[in-house]
Amino acid sequence: MxxxxxxxxxxxxxxxxxxxxxxxxxxxxxxxxxxxxxxxxxxxxxxxxxxxxxxxxxxxxxxxxxxxxxxxxxxxxxxxxxxxxxxxxxxxxxxxxxxxxxxxxxxxxxxxxxxxxxxxxxxxxxxxxxxxxxxxxxxxxxxxxxxxxxxxxxxxxxxxxxxxxxxxxxxxxxxxxxxxxxxxxxxxxxxxxxxxxxxxxxxxxxxxxxxxxxxxxxxxxxxxxxxxxxxxxxxxxxxxxxxxxxxxxxxxxxxxxxxxxxxxxxxxxxxxxxxxxxxxxxxxxxxxxGSSATDKCRTLHLLSSKDRISVEEYKKLLDEQIPHVLLDVRPQVEVDICRLEHAVHIPLSKLEEKDEEYLKYLEKRICEEKQRTDGQTSFPVYVVCKLGNDSQKAVRILQELPDKAFGPVLARDIKGGLMSWASRIDPTFPQY
The missing domain is CATH 3.40.50.720 (NAD(P)-binding Rossmann-like Domain)
Known part of the structure; x- marks a missing residue:
C-alpha cells in the first residue's frame, strides 16, 4: 500500500x-x-x-x-x-x-x-x-x-x-x-x-x-x-x-x-x-x-440427587419401555441441530412464561402416555437440555405448578443433558 x-x-x-x-x-x-x-x-x-x-x-x-x-x-x-x-x-x-x-x-x-x-x-x-x-x-x-x-x-x-x-x-x-x-x-x-x-x-x-x-x-x-x-x-x-x-x-x-x-x-x-x-x-x-471465573459451561446444582437421573439410568428405562414423557427444553435452533425423536419440545422460555398453549400441549402428551400406565400415582416426566442446567430450571418450574395442571407428576432432570448422552450412550449423536 x-x-x-x-x-x-x-x-x-x-x-x-x-x-x-x-x-x-x-x-x-x-x-x-x-x-x-x-x-x-x-x-x-x-x-x-x-x-x-x-x-x-x-x-x-x-x-x-x-x-x-x-x-x-x-x-x-x-x-x-x-x-x-x-x-x-x-x-x-x-x-x-x-x-x-x-x-x-x-x-x-x-x-x-x-x-x-x-x-x-x-x-x-x-x-x-x-x-x-x-x-x-x-x-x-x-x-x-x-x-x-x-x-x-x-x-x-x-x-x-x-x-x-x-x-x-x-x-x-x-x-x-x-x-x-x-x-x-x-x-x-x-x-x-x-x-x-x-x-x-x-x-x-x-x-x-x-x-x-x-x-x-x-x-x-x-x-x-x-x-x-x-x-x-x-x-x-x-x-x-x-x-x-x-x-x-x-x-x-x-x-x-x-x-x-x-x-x-x-x-x-x-x-x-x-x-x-x-x-x-x-x-x-x-x-x-457464586460462579467460576471462566466462560466455560458451568454446571449448576439446583436440584437434590433424588430429582436427577443419569443418562445410563434413562437409557435403562427406555430399554424397559417404561411409560414417561421426555421434555426437551432447548431453544428451537438447537433442536433443529439434533434431538431424540420421542422427546416433546417446549423451550424453557415458554415454561418460564407459563405459556398456556405450550402447557396445554404438554398436558395432552402426558395424558396420552398415562393411558399406557396402570394408574400409578405420579407420572414420570424427564427433562433434558444440552448440558443439564436448563433442565434443572425446568424441573423447578414443573414442581411449582399446581397438580390440577397435569395431575401428579414426578419431574426429574437428566444429568449432563444431551452432550452426556452423546459421549456416554450414543457416540453417533451430534455434539455441538
Missing part, C-alpha cells in the same frame, strides 16, 4: 495505526500520530476473554482482541518495564522511540500459539507470551502499572475483579461485551463517572447468566465493539477524553442500530468507589459471584 505521508497527516488523522503499519511500518516508527503534538509511548494491557475477544486487535501494533491498559510514561530504554508484570493479562508496551517492542501477556493457556499468530500478522512487534489467569493476588499490582484498562473478559467474577482493581488503583476502565447479536460499551471510573459496581452492586444469580458457550456470539459483533473500544482507549490516552463515561453504547447487529443510554450517576454508597467504601482490597470474586 503506497501512502502519501503529507496527505495522511492532513486528511486521515483517525486512521488506525495498526492498519497503516501493515502497509508501511515506517510511517509510525516514532509513534507520531497526526492528532498528537508529540510521540506517545504507551503500554497496552489486554485482559482477554478465553479467546481474547475485544480491543487489542484494533490497537496499534496488535492484531488480537483482549482487554487493554495503556501507560503514557515511557518504559525503560531497552523497551522493557522496570518490573516484570505478573502473569495474567495481555499487554503491549512501546519503547521510548515508538510502537514497539510489545509484550503480550495472555490470560489463557494457548499464549504461545496466540503470540505466534500475532507475529504472523505483524512481525515488527515483539510478542512475549505469559501464561496464567488474572487473580486478586496479581491484578492490583498489574493494573497500577498502566493508565487505562480495557476489559474484554467473558465472565462476571473477572469483571468485578477488574473493576475493583481499577477503582483502587485510580485507573479508568473501558469495558466491552458481546453476546449473540448485541454489544455494549461503557467507560467506568473516569472523570467522576460511575464504576461497574455503581450500576451492578450485586452479581446476578449464576443460573441467570448466559455465556458465549451457551448463547453464542457472531464474531463480527465483538470486532465492532473492539474497534470502538480501541478508539475510546486512544482518545483517553491522547487526552481527548471519552464519550461513554456517562452513557452506555448499545449495538444491535440484527437491526443495525447504535443507541446511547444515560447511566445513573456515581453512587455515594457504592461499596468500592463511594464515600465510605467497604471494599478496600481485592477479594474472592468467585465466592462473591
Amino acid at each position: 503506497d501512502i502519501d505521508r503529507q496527505r495522511l497527516g492532513e486528511h486521515s488523522p483517525c486512521l488506525l495505526l495498526n492498519e497503516i503499519s501493515q502497509g508501511d511500518s515506517s510511517i509510525f516508527s516514532s509513534a507520531t500520530a497526526p492528532f498528537l503534538d508529540k510521540p506517545l509511548p504507551f503500554r497496552v494491557l489486554p485482559v482477554p476473554a478465553r479467546c481474547a475477544a475485544g480491543a487489542a486487535p484494533y490497537l496499534p501494533g496488535s492484531d488480537r482482541s483482549g482487554a487493554a491498559a495503556l501507560r503514557t510514561s515511557a518504559p525503560d530504554g531497552d523497551g522493557d518495564s522496570a518490573a516484570e508484570p505478573p502473569p495474567g493479562a495481555l499487554g503491549t508496551s512501546t519503547g521510548s522511540g515508538g510502537l514497539d517492542p510489545a509484550e503480550v501477556l495472555c490470560c489463557y493457556g494457548d499464549a504461545a500459539s496466540a503470540a505466534a499468530a500475532l507475529r504472523q500478522l505483524n512481525s515488527t512487534v515483539q510478542y512475549v507470551p505469559y501464561c496464567g489467569a488474572l487473580s486478586p493476588r496479581s491484578a492490583l499490582q498489574l493494573v497500577r502499572q498502566y493508565d487505562v484498562v480495557a476489559d474484554c473478559s467473558d465472565n462476571v467474577p473477572t469483571r468485578y475483579l477488574v473493576n475493583d482493581a481499577c477503582v483502587l488503583a485510580g485507573k479508568p476502565l473501558v469495558s466491552g461485551s458481546a453476546l449473540r447479536l448485541e454489544g455494549q460499551l461503557v467507560v467506568y471510573n473516569y472523570q467522576g463517572g460511575p464504576c461497574y459496581r455503581c450500576l451492578f452492586p450485586k452479581p446476578p444469580p449464576p443460573e441467570t447468566v448466559t455465556n458465549c458457550a451457551d448463547g453464542g456470539v457472531l464474531g463480527v459483533v465483538p470486532g465492532i465493539v473492539g474497534c470502538i473500544q480501541a478508539l475510546e482507549v486512544l482518545k483517553i490516552v491522547s487526552g481527548m477524553g471519552s464519550s461513554f463515561s456517562r452513557f452506555m453504547l448499545m449495538f444491535d447487529a440484527q437491526e443495525g442500530r447504535f443507541r446511547n443510554i444515560r447511566l445513573r450517576p456515581k453512587r455515594p454508597d457504592c461499596a468500592v468507589c463511594g464515600d465510605n467504601p467497604s471494599v478496600t482490597c481485592l477479594q474472592d470474586y468467585e465466592a462473591f459471584c
